[in-house]
Amino acid sequence: MKRSETETNLNYSVSPVYSLLLKVLNGMLYSSVFISICAFALTIETYLLADLPVSVPMAVFIFLATLFTYNLSSIRSVVLQKQATYYPESWWHRHRKTMAIVGLLSIALATIVYFYFGLRLNFWFVLHLAIISIGYTIPVMYRRKSVQPLRRVPLLKVFLIAYVWAMVTGLFPLIDAGVEIMDLPGLLLLLRRFLFILALALLFDIRDYTYDKHTQTLTVPGLIGVNYTKLLSLGLLLSYAVVVSISESGTIQTALIAAAVAAAFVVWFSSELKPRVYFLLLADGAMLLHAALVCFVKI
Secondary structure, X not given: XXXXXXXXXXXXXXXXXXXXXXXXXXXXXXXXXXXXXXHHHHHHHHHHHOOOOOOHHHHHHHHHHHHHHHOHHHHHHHHHOOOOOOOOOOHHHHHHHHHHHHHXXXXXXXXXXXXXXXXXXXXXXXXXXXXXXXXXXXXXXEOOEEEOOHHHOOOOHHHHHHHHHHHHHHHHHXXXXXXXXXXXXXXXXXXXXXHHHHHHHHHHHHHOHHHHHHOOOOOHHHHHOHHHXXXXXXXXXXXXXXXXXXXXXXXXXHHHHHHHHHHHHHHHXXXXXXXXXXXXXXXXXXXXXXXXXXHHHXX
């Protein structure tokens, strides 16, 4: 739509500041730095909820590992010199080479942090999460045939996301601290994290509804519709609140339920027609708010 002369003059007067802020915001969101910060914050939150000393190196390791994982598609695109066939003028398409470099640097730094600070994680447990994370984005070869990435498996995408996020941000800190993870408090913490992330992950299926139809990938909205997917997400948040009411008390309980209520508003107002920034900033931001409220209460 053609802009009016008034709009043009207004944008001209604020364009330097607005342009800078927009570039910073786009860079944070589309480079996956923002969601990596969310992973960092949720890791810190886990230490606080479990009343453990906070390990900043572990939180940094998870930040870097998340940044690498979310930029795998950029690395693959550059290595294979593949051109985008969908949204070819997107921010990601224009900056994929830079993001590939960021991804490679992040995994190198993550490796350094892991060994330098002597983080304690079970190798096989980390390996199976790495296989899921890499296989989620990149097709693998089996008997000389290319197998579709895991995100193309019908209905599996959101559950993989919730599982990996719950394990990485919820379980890694407990393992590194040497805590018994099979006791009831630990299991309830992981269940809560899984339910919360799963509720938010469903929103990205709503966002990608048209794209998934284009690639013939069956997702939850494709099966039950967008409206019922939103109801399912709200139901998961309600289940999360029930588990919180059982496992926590006092100000922590209030903070966690407040985070669930805020996430419910994001779910309620979501739709396929919302701009992508709505999901990247608000849906992912619900995780950051979740951690911020706990930090505010605990610190």
